[in-house]
Amino acid sequence: MELLKERIRKDGKVKAGNVLKVDAFLNHQMDIELFEEIGREFKRRFADVEVNKILTIEASGIGIACIAARSFHVPVVFAKKTQTKNIAGDVYTTQVQSYTHGKVYDIIVAKEFLGKGDKVLLIDDFLANGKALEGLIELVEASGAELAGAGIVIEKGFQAGGDALRARGVRLESLAVVEHMEEETGGIVFRGEAGA
Ligand code: 5GP
Numbered sequence: 001m002e003l004l005k006e007r008i009r010k011d012g013k014v015k016a017g018n019v020l021k022v023d024a025f026l027n028h029q030m031d032i033e034l035f036e037e038i039g040r041e042f043k044r045r046f047a048d049v050e051v052n053k054i055l056t057i058e059a060s061g062i063g064i065a066c067i068a069a070r071s072f073h074v075p076v077v078f079a080k081k082t083q084t085k086n087i088a089g090d091v092y093t094t095q096v097q098s099y100t101h102g103k104v105y106d107i108i109v110a111k112e113f114l115g116k117g118d119k120v121l122l123i124d125d126f127l128a129n130g131k132a133l134e135g136l137i138e139l140v141e142a143s144g145a146e147l148a149g150a151g152i153v154i155e156k157g158f159q160a161g162g163d164a165l166r167a168r169g170v171r172l173e174s175l176a177v178v179e180h181m182e183e184e185t186g187g188i189v190f191r192g193e194a195g196a
């Protein structure tokens with residue numbers, strides 16, 4: 001998605017630890033017109049797939065998922081992050097290791113909002129090692145719902161998550177795949193470009 005790549009190049013900042021900061025338009029300040037384009041692009045890419053629910057993870061997936069849902073005309077469920085050890089109630093739960101904070105946390109979705117008969121599209125902002133998506137997939141599988149696919153705004157192609165999920169047969173669509181990025185120069189090379 002050219003518009004997105006241009007924006008990443010213009011406003012993205014390469015930080016230590018292979019972290020790309022996109023706080024100017026995606027993760028803190030949010031450019032909703034760009035989100036609308038992103039939502040329409042997800043709809044184009046998943047046009048052949050039946051989806052009746054979007055599942056994301058708090059916090060940064062929520063805004064993107066909500067705008068994308070306007071193109072799919074389906075509700076959004078977000079997995080909640082919690083530190084509660086003994087989770088009461090009727091929930092699906094699993095553990096996820098945070099890429100940006102290093103910590104392990106529980107994620108939960110209430111059973112009433114995910115179950116058999118649901119065809120679920122996962123949406124998230126970033127794909128790095130794939131832990132967040134794997135956690136969401138576990139919740140989908142535990143619920144008996146069907147995984148329709150996963151839509152990612154920015155995949156870091158030099159990290160293992162994307163390849164591992166594709167190898168598992170997950171229908172994965174990433175709108176921008178970063179192949180290289182350099183903290184010193186701020187240079188970013190996307191998949192399909194010279195030098196990738
Ligand atoms: P994974 O679980 O695939 O290793 O990491 C994905 C999650 O970590 C995303 O939900 C995202 O919030 C965060 N993340 C991973 N890499 C980056 C990055 O380079 N920049 C930002 N802003 N978040 C990232």
